[in-house]
Structures are given as C-alpha cells and as structure tokens.
Amino acid sequence: MITFLSGGTGTPKLLLGVRTLIPDEEIAVVVNTAEDLWISGNHLSPDVDTVIYLFSGILNTETWWGMRDDTFVTHSEAERLGTDEFIAIGDRDRAVHIARADFLRGGMTLTEATSCLCRAFGVRARVLPMCDSGVTTIVKTPDGWKHFQEYWVRLRGRVEIDGVARRADSPPVLTKEAHDAIRESDAVVIGPSNPVTSILPILECEGARESLRGLPVIAVSPFIGDRPVSGPASALMKAAGYEPGSYGTFLLYKDLIDLFVQDIRDPSVVTGAIRLDTLMTDVEKSVSLAREILTRIPGLETSFKAE
Ligand code: GDP
Numbered sequence: 399m400i401t402f403l404s405g406g407t408g409t410p411k412l413l414l415g416v417r418t419l420i421p422d423e424e425i426a427v428v429v430n431t432a433e434d435l436w437i438s439g440n441h442l443s444p445d446v447d448t449v450i451y452l453f454s455g456i457l458n459t460e461t462w463w464g465m466r467d468d469t470f471v472t473h474s475e476a477e478r479l480g481t482d483e484f485i486a487i488g489d490r491d492r493a494v495h496i497a498r499a500d501f502l503r504g505g506m507t508l509t510e511a512t513s514c515l516c517r518a519f520g521v522r523a524r525v526l527p528m529c530d531s532g533v534t535t536i537v538k539t540p541d542g543w544k545h546f547q548e549y550w551v552r553l554r555g556r557v558e559i560d561g562v563a564r565r566a567d568s569p570p571v572l573t574k575e576a577h578d579a580i581r582e583s584d585a586v587v588i589g590p591s592n593p594v595t596s597i598l599p600i601l602e603c604e605g606a607r608e609s610l611r612g613l614p615v616i617a618v619s620p621f622i623g624d625r626p627v628s629g630p631a632s633a634l635m636k637a638a639g640y641e642p643g644s645y646g647t648f649l650l651y652k653d654l655i656d657l658f659v660q661d662i663r664d665p666s667v668v669t670g671a672i673r674l675d676t677l678m679t680d681v682e683k684s685v686s687l688a689r690e691i692l693t694r695i696p697g698l699e700t701s702f703k704a705e
Pocket of ligand 1: 404405406407408409410411445590591592593595596618619620621625626627628629630631661676677678679
C-alpha cells in the first residue's frame with residue numbers, strides 16, 4: 399500500500415494517474431481538513447470531498463472541486479433569498495455536506511462520516527481525514543484574521559496577508575486510522591499540494607511526523623520558480639515566513655523525506671532533488687508522473703519500469 403498526503407488539487411491530480419497503475423484498495427490518502435467549514439448549516443470538507451469524488455469517478459476535473467455536471471439551483475435560490483453562501487455549492491455536492499453534517503451531529507467522528515460517504519460512493523481507497531477535531535487555517539488580512547476560505551474564495555485572494563495560523567479548540571492529533579494506514583504502507587508520497595494550507599496541517603497533527611519515520615517518503619514540489627502551478631501557495635509561504643519555491647518547500651519536509659521531486663522547468667536548484675515533468679495538464683501527464691514516482695519506490699521499481 400502507498401499513502402499520499404493530500405490537499406484538494408495538486409495531489410488529487412497525481413492520484414488520477416496513480417489509480418490507473420495500482421488498485422484503489424492499495425491506496426490510502428490522508429487528507430487535510432484545515433479548510434473545513436460549516437456553511438449554510440452543513441459541513442463542507444473541501445479536500446476530503448475532492449478525494450472522494452476523484453475515487454468515485456465523478457469529480458469535476460476542470461475545477462478540481464465539486465461533482466461533474468452538478469447543478470446550482472439551490473445555491474442560486476439561497477443567494478436570491480439573501481443568505482451569505484459565499485462558496486458556490488452544487489446541488490448534489492450539497493447533499494454530501496448535508497449527510498456529513500447529519501452524521502456529525504449524530505455523534506460520528508469525521509473519519510466515520512467519511513467512511514460512510516466512501517461506502518455510498520463505492521470508493522475502495524482509504525480516504526482518511528487527518529484528524530477528528532476541528533482545526534482551521536486562518537490568515538491575517540488588513541481587516542483582521544480570516545478563515546482561509548474567506549480569503550481565497552470570498553476575497554479571491556486579492557488582499558495582502560502577513561500571517562498564517564491554525565485555530566483549534568484542542569491540539570489536532572493524527573487519527574488512528576491515518577496512523578495505521580501510514581504504518582502499513584510501503585511508502586508515503588507527499589503530493590504537490592500547497593505546503594502551508596494542505597501539507598503542514600497534516601504534519602502538524604500530533605504523531606504525524608513520527609508516523610513517517612523509517613518509511614520511504616517522496617515529496618513533489620508544487621512550485622516552478624517562485625510561482626505555484628496554481629493557487630495562492632506563494633502568498634501563503636511568504637505570509638508564513640517561508641521562501642516561496644521548491645527550496646522553501648524542501649526545507650519544510652527535509653527531515654522526513656528520502657527523495658524530493660522538482661519540475662524539469664524549475665529554475666531553482668535543490669541539491670539532490672530529481673527532475674521530472676510534474677505539470678499534470680491532462681490524464682496522460684498524471685499517469686506518466688505517477689509511473690515515474692512509483693518506479694522510485696523501493697520494491698516497486700520493476701513493476702512500473704517497462705511500461
Ligand atoms: P487545494 O487544497 O485546492 O489548495 O489544493 P492542493 O493544496 O492539493 O494543491 C494546490 C497546489 O497544487 C498548488 O500549490 C499548485 O501549485 C499545485 N499544483 C496544481 N497542479 C499541479 C501540477 O500539475 N503540478 C504540480 N507540480 N503542482 C500542481
């Protein structure tokens with residue numbers, strides 16, 4: 399089994415390729431939950447939803463959120479009625495948020511609720527929220543600290559930010575399920591997700607860094623130069639006091655990883671890193687990057703080399 403640490407875009411793009419090469423049953427994904435939000439009375443877990451939809455083949459891979467061909471009737475009507483629903487939620491997507499909220503209110507953990515949703519969608523990979531307690535990434539804007547989604551979706555990332563923090567009622571702890579999946583794995587892949595908003599929240603969970611010890615760990619950079627392939631990763635790195643780019647990313651992971659992957663176009667140099675074409679502009683590109691990465695996992699080398 400291989401475990402991936404994932405946010406909601408870069409790593410899912412890689413998973414799209416991975417699942418054409420190994421069975422879903424042999425894939426576990428520990429997913430960031432620090433972007434979760436209660437909205438319009440329901441529970442949105444954006445990265446978890448993206449990963450569930452990916453493995454059930456219904457993800458909208460134009461946007462990397464929501465379901466393909468979803469409709470937005472309820473969202474439009476809710477807006478017309480004057481609600482503050484600042485995230486566009488599709489009708490079928492909303493049903494998932496309603497179900498999750500219902501499960502959570504009924505006393506399930508987020509891990510259990512996710513497992514129920516996975517069953518309903520026929521997902522065979524293990525989709526594992528990083529923790530079962532609430533934790534939120536907040537950013538410091540000129541108007542004060544805001545939920546990351548407020549900054550990125552409502553304000554479209556158009557304001558300066560100069561601080562990043564995590565807000566939590568209790569220190570987040572890596573779930574037992576995530577811990578066990580990692581320990582059962584032949585290797586762990588830190589996908590090309592936003593280091594500050596997707597990967598560090600996972601690594602900050604109590605027990606997360608320790609769980610990786612002794613396992614082969616490969617990380618893929620989401621940057622080319624000081625720009626991410628998409629999204630606000632540069633602004634977040636700067637606001638958190640890190641250098642945007644592959645080297646800054648490498649420094650965040652260096653104690654954990656055996657191999658660091660940079661894009662062939664990346665002008666910055668990370669000594670010891672390997673160069674691959676990491677730009678996953680279509681499924682074929684995702685598959686070939688996935689194959690290159692799997693080839694470098696000890697024990698799997700020969701299975702993927704020939705193709
Ligand atoms: P989020 O939860 O939606 O923010 O998604 P992630 O954190 O999983 O992914 C966002 C990161 O994915 C961004 O920093 C992008 O630079 C990176 N990314 C997106 N597409 C690609 C790609 O094709 N290749 C690489 N290397 N990185 C990518």
